[in-house]
Every structure is written in structure tokens, then in C-alpha cells.
Amino acid sequence: MKKTKILVVDDEHLIRWSLEQNLKKQGYEVTSAGNGEDALRLVREDQPDLVLLDIQLPGINGLEVLERIKEIDEEIIVIMVTAHGGLETAVNAMRLGAYDYINKPFNLDEMAIVIKKALETSDLRREVARLRSEQKKIGPPQIIGTSKHMKNVLEMMDKVAKSDATTVLIQGESGTGKELVAKWIHYESSRAEKPFVAINCAAVPATLLESELFGHEKGAFTDAKATKKGLFELADGGTVFLDEIGDMEMGMQAKLLRFLEDRTFRRIGGSKVMSVDVRIVSATNKDLLKAIDDKSFRNDLYYRLQVIPIFLPPLRERKDDILLLAKYFIEHYCKEFNKHVRSISNMAEKLLVEYHWPGNIRELKNVIERALILGSEETLLLEHLPLEIVARASSSVAPVATFKLPSEGVDIEEVEKELIRQALEISDWNQSKAAKKLSLGIDAFRYRMKKFGYLK
Incomplete structure (x- = not known):
């Protein structure tokens, strides 16, 4: 060394x-x-x-x-x-x-x-x-999306980044990428050379949050053995990201509101009034208007925070973006795990798009990561997906008991051909699995595949 x-x-x-x-x-x-x-x-x-x-x-x-x-x-x-x-x-x-x-x-x-x-x-x-140099080379984080919803969001993000707006509120369900949007706004703005600092308001006890944000002087309280700068002071000239702002305790909300009025504060135990220039980007997955009605969030703070509001849609409302995101994560994890996934099977694509994604983009990212860890094929198959997604495959084929013969009759061979096709798609064209779904032996199943042109 x-x-x-x-x-x-x-x-x-x-x-x-x-x-x-x-x-x-x-x-x-x-x-x-x-x-x-x-x-x-x-x-x-x-x-x-x-x-x-x-x-x-x-x-x-x-x-x-x-x-x-x-x-x-x-x-x-x-x-x-x-x-x-x-x-x-x-x-x-x-x-x-x-x-x-x-x-x-x-x-x-x-x-x-x-x-x-x-x-x-x-x-x-x-x-x-x-x-900072590395971040400058890398540039702002990539935001994936071509759907109408995301085009509107991207336009708003671009306007905010280029503006002098110092207060932004990002709302959206958990996992929709609120911190990613906050970072993008920061690194596309004139503040990019200054710090971006983030804190999860729900993860820090209310008794410590004030010290984290405003800092404290030595001796201000029992454990204050040295002077500590708060995040607002450390981020001077840059951006502070307040995640889960809806979980902030009411007393702390009042202190934050005072700070937002003129960007001045005192460290805990200090008398010197300090002034900083920071952009405050807040985020929450809560309905703040409902929280105001419930008396758990201040009405005046809400309107002070949402000078520029950005609403991130849930992934289920961005179906056009699901496969784009999936392929982006596949490329990312192929590099990380040295895998060689080239494509997604038709059935896996269908189920990824149809799934309701309660965990949004974070859940999709985790699903792709798991699939690449467990799979070794060049195609991401249905069997690589979690049970909660695969379960939709079995529900997409109507059980025989519910089938009713039309009065005009049917072509039995066409019905059989369609069942063979569906069984193959559900099984990602794995013949053994498809045969089991129709309770057929593998030889009988292959005979029918050849008969209907699925096997040369």
C-alpha cells in the first residue's frame, strides 16, 4: 500500500x-x-x-x-x-x-x-x-418508457430540470421509480455538479429526523459528542430527496414548512441562522389529500410541497412499457451474471404484459433477476417466471367442464388442433410438459403435433 x-x-x-x-x-x-x-x-x-x-x-x-x-x-x-x-x-x-x-x-x-x-x-x-466525475460520465439515470403516460411524465421532468423550481412533489405507488425520477431531475439540471442526498423519512425515527436534516451542535443532547452538519447544509447548491414524506411526524412537518419558506434554519442547539440553496424533491405513495382529511398531514405543507407535482403511473397502466423494461433488465443482468438470454418466449411475453404488477417496476426487476439466476437457456421461458405469474397461464385455458357444444356443431379436429397449440404455448413448446397437460403420452402427443403441422 x-x-x-x-x-x-x-x-x-x-x-x-x-x-x-x-x-x-x-x-x-x-x-x-x-x-x-x-x-x-x-x-x-x-x-x-x-x-x-x-x-x-x-x-x-x-x-x-x-x-x-x-x-x-x-x-x-x-x-x-x-x-x-x-x-x-x-x-x-x-x-x-x-x-x-x-x-x-x-x-x-x-x-x-x-x-x-x-x-x-x-x-x-x-x-x-x-x-461526481463518474456520475458526470455516466449521465443521468435512464428512464425507460414510450407509453403515453410516460411521455407526459418525461416532458414534465425535462421542464422541471431546466427550471428554477425549488420544490417538487413526486407521487406514485411503491416501486414506480420515484427516486430514479428525482435523480434524473437533479443530474439534468444546473445543480448536477452539487450533491444529491436522499433520506427515507419513514426509516428514520422522528426523534432523529430533525438532526439528520438540520444537524446539531456539540452538546445539544446527550449523544451529541461533536457538531454534525445536516443534509440541508451538506447539499447546499444541490438537491435533497425526501422519500416517504407522507410518513413524516406532524411536529417535524411544521419545522420543514418553516424551512421551506425561506431556506433558513438553525442546527439543534445552535443560535446561528444558516441559509442554503437546495431543491427539495419529495415523494410519497400515500394519498396526501386523504391524509389531510385524516389530520395526519398538514394542508399548508402539502400545497408548499406540490408547487410542481409529478404523478408516476403504476406499471399496469403502462402495458406498452412492460416488455421494454423487461428487455432492459435482461440486458443489465446478462452483463452482471454473464448470461446470454437473447429473447423472451411468446407465452412468457403474454403473461408479463397481462400480469397486474402490484410491486410495479421494482417487482418486474426482481422477477427478471430471478429468471436469469435460475435459467440457463438463451430464451426466457414461462418456467422461469414466479408462480403468481405462471398461475395466469392455467386460467387462460377454459376447463373442459365449461365447454358447451354449439347447436351448429364443431369440427373436432379443429378443436383438437387448438388444444394442442394452447398446450404447447402454455408449456413454452416443451413437448413433455404439453403432453402432460392433455394427459397424453409423449408418443401420442407427437403424433398429433405432426398431424396438425406442429412437428416436421
Whole structure:
């Protein structure tokens, strides 16, 4: 594993030696310099991760060295160290990009803590930058759908993303893709470079939700051992997604309403009023108007949230999109599981479209994932689908007991041919299974298949 590189810059030999020995014991790779010129040369040659930089140096002073280090590589962490400095010096150092400012004489243990925190902060910044860069390359999540319902939704999403609207309410049944829509709006908007943070209001206890959203100061309550920024503060400039907003407790609803009025808040236990610029996208699978009648949701909050309403239709109302989504998930899981499914059988397609999908897109995704895990064929067959879907196959063929002979009579061979066809379709053209459905031996069944042109 690559060691973290630290450069110590101080004109006093004893301080350089002491810091070098102590930092090497902690596992760091350490180099040192006694003046600004040597420091800048080592920055160019060794590219250190962190620099401990004395302000009082012979030749170029520390502040100028700091400025030139940042010109070479803005990501290098610089911690200023000095025995001669006041508030003005500290402010100048921070303005030029210093991470922190330590006065001499310093405690080596305290120095170790400052260095550790600085490196953790740097790692976090780099990870956030990496994730943002990856997301930018990937682009917004793909929304699948060509049905009339989804065309209307996509048009609305596009208008919202391009607008300055800061409050959006997405309503729809569980599993319809509300968070996916929220992410799409964020990453297609001018806020895409800023954070997208999500929280499930139903999953966080009411006593903790306020702290999660607004943050808290150290000592604000028993377990508040350090100051914590809330999601609104962390997402400044970006988007906060409040999922399951319909489950938010009434007291918290009032606090959220106050925040929505002017986007200002105080951390729990704090007195400073903070202001942020965030887009609030809320989502719920509940009927909020009914919740208002039941006195479980505030009327004023509802109208504040639904400045821009988006309604996601259930999958059963998007039948034109079902096979599109199924094929999209097949392609996705073929890559993940190294499978080679090329198509869906006619009967499996028929049942996927006819099924009522109470779990919506999430359920369809899970069904396709299960089918690809269990199946090894190049075609997704009826037998790969769950029982609740396959059960519709048996109900699609009328039992013999309900069949009534028409007064004009029938062609028995046509009836037999149709039964053979239906049995084959229900069984995805598996001859043994089809034969069993008609209580025929495999030889008798194949004879009839050949007779009616189903077998060459």
C-alpha cells in the first residue's frame, strides 16, 4: 500500500528532525526542507500529500511558498506552523488555501491528530470528486418508457430540470421509480455538479429526523459528542430527496414548512441562522389529500410541497412499457451474471404484459433477476417466471367442464388442433410438459403435433 508523503518545511534543524522521526514512526514517508526554494523543488519532484510549512523562512516566506504550492497542485494539504503570528497572519494563510494553522511550541500528539483529520478530509474530498466525475460520465439515470403516460411524465421532468423550481412533489405507488425520477431531475439540471442526498423519512425515527436534516451542535443532547452538519447544509447548491414524506411526524412537518419558506434554519442547539440553496424533491405513495382529511398531514405543507407535482403511473397502466423494461433488465443482468438470454418466449411475453404488477417496476426487476439466476437457456421461458405469474397461464385455458357444444356443431379436429397449440404455448413448446397437460403420452402427443403441422 502506498505510504502518505509528508514534507516538513522549517528553518530550525531540531524541529525538522523531531517531526521527521515522529511522523516516520506513524508510518508516513517524510522529507524535509530548510527554506522555501528547496520546499518548492521537493513539491515538484516528490508531489507530497501534505506539507507542514513554517511561516518564518529565510528567503521566500511561508505565505508566498503556500501560494506557489497551490499553483503547482491545489490538492496538496498545507498546514501552517509558526511561533510568530497573529489573527491577520492566520486569516491570510487560510485565504491562500491553508488547511489549518498551528502555533509553536506544539504538542506532537496534537499535531498527529490535526494531520490525521486533514488527510481524512482530503480523502473525502477526492472521493466526492471521483463520484461526481463518474456520475458526470455516466449521465443521468435512464428512464425507460414510450407509453403515453410516460411521455407526459418525461416532458414534465425535462421542464422541471431546466427550471428554477425549488420544490417538487413526486407521487406514485411503491416501486414506480420515484427516486430514479428525482435523480434524473437533479443530474439534468444546473445543480448536477452539487450533491444529491436522499433520506427515507419513514426509516428514520422522528426523534432523529430533525438532526439528520438540520444537524446539531456539540452538546445539544446527550449523544451529541461533536457538531454534525445536516443534509440541508451538506447539499447546499444541490438537491435533497425526501422519500416517504407522507410518513413524516406532524411536529417535524411544521419545522420543514418553516424551512421551506425561506431556506433558513438553525442546527439543534445552535443560535446561528444558516441559509442554503437546495431543491427539495419529495415523494410519497400515500394519498396526501386523504391524509389531510385524516389530520395526519398538514394542508399548508402539502400545497408548499406540490408547487410542481409529478404523478408516476403504476406499471399496469403502462402495458406498452412492460416488455421494454423487461428487455432492459435482461440486458443489465446478462452483463452482471454473464448470461446470454437473447429473447423472451411468446407465452412468457403474454403473461408479463397481462400480469397486474402490484410491486410495479421494482417487482418486474426482481422477477427478471430471478429468471436469469435460475435459467440457463438463451430464451426466457414461462418456467422461469414466479408462480403468481405462471398461475395466469392455467386460467387462460377454459376447463373442459365449461365447454358447451354449439347447436351448429364443431369440427373436432379443429378443436383438437387448438388444444394442442394452447398446450404447447402454455408449456413454452416443451413437448413433455404439453403432453402432460392433455394427459397424453409423449408418443401420442407427437403424433398429433405432426398431424396438425406442429412437428416436421
